[in-house]
Amino acid sequence: MKSGKQETVPIATSSDVVMARQKVRQWATEMKFTLVDQTKLVTAASELARNALEHGKGGHMVIEQVENSVKNGLKLVFEDQGPGIPDIEAALRDGFTTGGGMGLGLGGSKRLVNDFHVESQPGKGTRVTVVRWK
Amino acid sequence: MERIPILRMGQFLLVTIQVDMHDRLALQLQDDLTEKISEWSSRGVLIDISTLEIVDSFIGRMLANIAAMARVLDAETVVVGMQPAVAITLVELGMSLAGVRTALNVETGMELLYELRGDFHSEMGG
Numbered sequence: 319m320k321s322g323k324q325e326t327v328p329i330a331t332s333s334d335v336v337m338a339r340q341k342v343r344q345w346a347t348e349m350k351f352t353l354v355d356q357t358k359l360v361t362a363a364s365e366l367a368r369n370a371l372e373h374g375k376g377g378h379m380v381i382e383q384v385e386n387s388v389k390n391g392l393k394l395v396f397e398d399q400g401p402g403i404p405d406i407e408a409a410l411r412d413g414f415t416t417g418g419g420m421g422l423g424l425g426g427s428k429r430l431v432n433d434f435h436v437e438s439q440p441g442k443g444t445r446v447t448v449v450r451w452k
Numbered sequence: 453m454e455r456i457p458i459l460r461m462g463q464f465l466l467v468t469i470q471v472d473m474h475d476r477l478a479l480q481l482q483d484d485l486t487e488k489i490s491e492w493s494s495r496g497v498l499i500d501i502s503t504l505e506i507v508d509s510f511i512g513r514m515l516a517n518i519a520a521m522a523r524v525l526d527a528e529t530v531v532v533g534m535q536p537a538v539a540i541t542l543v544e545l546g547m548s549l550a551g552v553r554t555a556l557n558v559e560t561g562m563e564l565l566y567e568l569r570g571d572f573h574s575e576m577g578g
Contacts, residue, residue: 360505
């Protein structure tokens with residue numbers, strides 16, 4: 319996977335979650351993703367940015383244009399320095415929640431993208447990487 | 453503080469969400485609506501989300517909460533105007549908005565509200 323231009327968006331307040339959504343929308347539109355794909359990407363970004371804020375006590379998102387041998391994609395990396403996720407498999411299950419939410423954030427956003435990867439170290443933080451290919 | 457306006461139309465309340473809502477604004481709307489239903493003894497709430505470009509789990513939960521709270525206060529809620537791409541994404545996300553009534557546009561939404569209140573033929577605001 320080859321990397322192209324990228325941009326970092328801080329996630330420290332709930333207005334930053336809105337900003338993260340708008341940035342992803344802007345990039346996805348520029349890359350001419352279909353409206354449904356744009357909507358899926360922006361929705362996934364909203365869930366993951368909120369996770370980084372609520373559970374990870376804030377962090378940032380890196381947006382990056384990527385390409386492999388056949389297609390272009392948009393990669394989003396969400397990083398926080400929060401408490402981490404002790405059991406990733408459980409956290410990915412629908413309905414699993416430690417906050418007051420629906421427990422759809424992680425598992426739900428996984429269904430909205432093509433590649434999905436979670437790394438987490440208890441006490442150190444969490445990094446979620448997603449890619450949607452065109 | 454920033455707020456989403458709630459219009460009173462006879463026995464119904466009308467809300468058009470025209471901004472990309474941050475979470476606090478969504479919670480504020482939830483509080484404001486329940487307060488207005490009670491204050492004005494409203495019988496129905498119509499929420500127009502036709503300009504919303506996404507509905508994530510938080511906004512989905514807000515809509516479900518509003519419908520549930522309104523129901524407890526003897527008011528019906530109809531959510532109208534959801535864009536097709538938003539509907540596709542919401543279902544894939546895992547939210548079916550069970551318990552929330554929907555209609556395609558404001559007009560059919562109002563008809564549904566009158567129908568639900570059992571006074572379909574009465575004058576608007578009657």
